[in-house]
Amino acid sequence: MDWKTGQTRIMIDPKLLRQSAAEVAINLAKRGYVFDSAAYQALDERRKTLQVETQQLQSERNSSSKAIGQAKAKGEDIAPLLAAVDDLGERLAKNESALGELQQEIADIEYDLPNLLEDSVPEGRSEDDNVEIRKWGERTDFAFAVRDHIEIGESLGMLKFEAASKISGARFTVMNGALARLQRALIQFMLDTHTSEHGYEETYVPYLVHRHALVGTGQLPKFEEDLFKTDDETPFYLIPTAEVPVTNLARDTLFEADQLPQKFVAHTPCFRSEAGSYGQDTRGMIRQHQFEKVELVHFVAAGQSSAALEELTGHAELILQRLELAYRVVALCAGDVGFGSAKTYDIEVWLPGQEKYREISSCSTYNDYQARRMKARSRNPETGKPELIHTLNGSGVAAGRALIAVMENYQNEDGSIRVPKVLQTYMGGLEVIK
RNA sequence: GGAGAGGUGGCAGAGCGGUUGAAUGCACUGGUCUUGAAAACCAGCAAGGGUUAAUAGCCCUUCGUGGGUUCAAAUCCCACCCUCUCCGCCA
Structure with missing residues (x-):
C-alpha cells in the first residue's frame, strides 16, 4: 500500500x-x-x-x-x-x-495473497480433486487404430515440427495448406458465433504490453518467469493471453451504471515461456510457446459475477457443441484455482489420441481482484458512489487445442480429416482434408 | 530517429510558489416553476486513507508516475511513462 x-x-x-x-x-x-x-x-x-x-x-x-x-x-x-x-x-x-x-x-x-475463494469452490489440493459438473456428447468411437494429431498432421504433410524447430526451437509449430486454414476457420467461426449470437463486441488489441497492464490482471509481480519480454529500458511483455490487454480496457475507468455489463471477444496469439513445465506435453501442439486463442471478457457490476460466470462458460461450451466435440465441465478445486481467480470452470475436450479429456477453456471470475488493481469502477446508481466492478474471462476457446480436437475426433482410417459442418463455409466448401 | 506542445475532478477546460481540493462549462442529484415535460432559475456534487458506533465531525493524502528544491509545490528542477503536431524512415 x-x-x-x-x-x-x-x-x-x-x-x-x-x-x-x-x-x-x-x-x-x-x-x-x-x-x-x-x-x-x-x-x-x-x-x-x-x-x-x-x-x-x-x-x-x-x-x-x-x-x-x-x-x-x-x-x-x-x-x-x-x-x-x-x-x-x-x-x-x-x-x-x-x-x-x-x-x-x-x-x-x-x-503475495491470492484472491479469496467463493464458497462454492470444492475443497481439494490438486487437479485430482476437481469436480465434474456436466458432460456433453459421446466420445468418438473408432473401428480402426486411432492416431494422434502429430501422426495425422505429419502424414498429411501439413504439420511440421522440424521446420519450426529450425527457426525457433522446441515448442513451436509450422502448419501448411488446409490445416493452417482450418485453424483460421475455427477462429473465424468462434468470433462470428460470439459476436452474432452472444452479444460480444469484437476487439483488436496490442500483443505487446507494458508492465502495469500485467500487474493489473495479476500475472505480475508473481509470475514474471512465465512471460516473454523485450530488453528495452521500459520492456514490453508479450501477452500470455488476450485477457491482459482486453481486461485492461477498464483500467482507470469509472463506468456509469447503464454502461455495464460489457462483453468483449478478441482473437490473439498468446506467448508463454512455459518455464517449469519441462517434460510436460513435449510432443505435439498441446503446449507451445505461441498459440492462438479466442478470449471472452466480461465487465459487470458487483453482484452480477456469479451469473456472468455461468453465462460465459455456456458461451464457450456452445462452440464445442457446434463442433460436435465431446467435453466435460469441471469445477476447479480450491488447490487448483489460479492465483487471482475466485472460482474457475475448466472445459475439457475429449482427445482420442490421448484417450483423455484435456483443457480447452478456463473460465474464471475474479470478482473485484483485478478491478482493484486496475482501478476499474462503476457508479452505484443508488448511492451515487463509485464501487469496484467485477471482471471475468474465459477462453472461447483455445484455437490450437480446438484444432487438435478436430484433427483427432474427425480423423478417417486413411489419415484424412473430415471438416466439421459448421466450418465448411469457412473452408470454401471443403469437406475432407487429405 | 530528430524538433516542439501537452498530461488537472465523470467529461471539457482555467490556474503556473502561499486561505486552490482546485475557476468555469457540460453531465449528474435535489428544489422552484409547469397539467406533464423541456427551458429558465436556485442549491448540491472528486477520490482514497486515518480517527470514530457513525455513510456525523475532525485530520491526512492525491492535479500522469517517481524523485528533488522550499517553512510552503498543480505551479520551480530532474528522470520516466503517455498523448498530440511537424520532419525523417517505413508496411
Missing part, C-alpha cells in the same frame, strides 16, 4: 483484511496458502500508531505554512515563525520514511 494515497495494489479488500484477518486466513487455507493473520494484525497496529503520529506532524506543518503565508501577505516579520518550524521538517521526514518502510513491509505480504 502507498501510504500517501492510501491506494492499495493488493487484490483482497484491505478493510476486510484488517478487520477480519482470521477469516481471510481460513479462506486462503483452503488453497493451501498460509496467512499469518496475527502477525499481519500486529504489523497493522504499528502502522496505525505511526500513521496517526505522522499525520499529526503533517497537520502541524500545514498550519504553520499557512500562517507564514498569511504573515508574509500582511508584511509582518516571518523570522520567528520560521524558527518555530525549524526541526519540524526533519522530524516529519523521519516519520514519513519509517511509515513508508512499514507500509512496504505490509504491502509485500499483501501482494
Whole structure:
C-alpha cells in the first residue's frame, strides 16, 4: 500500500483484511496458502500508531505554512515563525520514511495473497480433486487404430515440427495448406458465433504490453518467469493471453451504471515461456510457446459475477457443441484455482489420441481482484458512489487445442480429416482434408 | 530517429510558489416553476486513507508516475511513462 494515497495494489479488500484477518486466513487455507493473520494484525497496529503520529506532524506543518503565508501577505516579520518550524521538517521526514518502510513491509505480504475463494469452490489440493459438473456428447468411437494429431498432421504433410524447430526451437509449430486454414476457420467461426449470437463486441488489441497492464490482471509481480519480454529500458511483455490487454480496457475507468455489463471477444496469439513445465506435453501442439486463442471478457457490476460466470462458460461450451466435440465441465478445486481467480470452470475436450479429456477453456471470475488493481469502477446508481466492478474471462476457446480436437475426433482410417459442418463455409466448401 | 506542445475532478477546460481540493462549462442529484415535460432559475456534487458506533465531525493524502528544491509545490528542477503536431524512415 502507498501510504500517501492510501491506494492499495493488493487484490483482497484491505478493510476486510484488517478487520477480519482470521477469516481471510481460513479462506486462503483452503488453497493451501498460509496467512499469518496475527502477525499481519500486529504489523497493522504499528502502522496505525505511526500513521496517526505522522499525520499529526503533517497537520502541524500545514498550519504553520499557512500562517507564514498569511504573515508574509500582511508584511509582518516571518523570522520567528520560521524558527518555530525549524526541526519540524526533519522530524516529519523521519516519520514519513519509517511509515513508508512499514507500509512496504505490509504491502509485500499483501501482494503475495491470492484472491479469496467463493464458497462454492470444492475443497481439494490438486487437479485430482476437481469436480465434474456436466458432460456433453459421446466420445468418438473408432473401428480402426486411432492416431494422434502429430501422426495425422505429419502424414498429411501439413504439420511440421522440424521446420519450426529450425527457426525457433522446441515448442513451436509450422502448419501448411488446409490445416493452417482450418485453424483460421475455427477462429473465424468462434468470433462470428460470439459476436452474432452472444452479444460480444469484437476487439483488436496490442500483443505487446507494458508492465502495469500485467500487474493489473495479476500475472505480475508473481509470475514474471512465465512471460516473454523485450530488453528495452521500459520492456514490453508479450501477452500470455488476450485477457491482459482486453481486461485492461477498464483500467482507470469509472463506468456509469447503464454502461455495464460489457462483453468483449478478441482473437490473439498468446506467448508463454512455459518455464517449469519441462517434460510436460513435449510432443505435439498441446503446449507451445505461441498459440492462438479466442478470449471472452466480461465487465459487470458487483453482484452480477456469479451469473456472468455461468453465462460465459455456456458461451464457450456452445462452440464445442457446434463442433460436435465431446467435453466435460469441471469445477476447479480450491488447490487448483489460479492465483487471482475466485472460482474457475475448466472445459475439457475429449482427445482420442490421448484417450483423455484435456483443457480447452478456463473460465474464471475474479470478482473485484483485478478491478482493484486496475482501478476499474462503476457508479452505484443508488448511492451515487463509485464501487469496484467485477471482471471475468474465459477462453472461447483455445484455437490450437480446438484444432487438435478436430484433427483427432474427425480423423478417417486413411489419415484424412473430415471438416466439421459448421466450418465448411469457412473452408470454401471443403469437406475432407487429405 | 530528430524538433516542439501537452498530461488537472465523470467529461471539457482555467490556474503556473502561499486561505486552490482546485475557476468555469457540460453531465449528474435535489428544489422552484409547469397539467406533464423541456427551458429558465436556485442549491448540491472528486477520490482514497486515518480517527470514530457513525455513510456525523475532525485530520491526512492525491492535479500522469517517481524523485528533488522550499517553512510552503498543480505551479520551480530532474528522470520516466503517455498523448498530440511537424520532419525523417517505413508496411
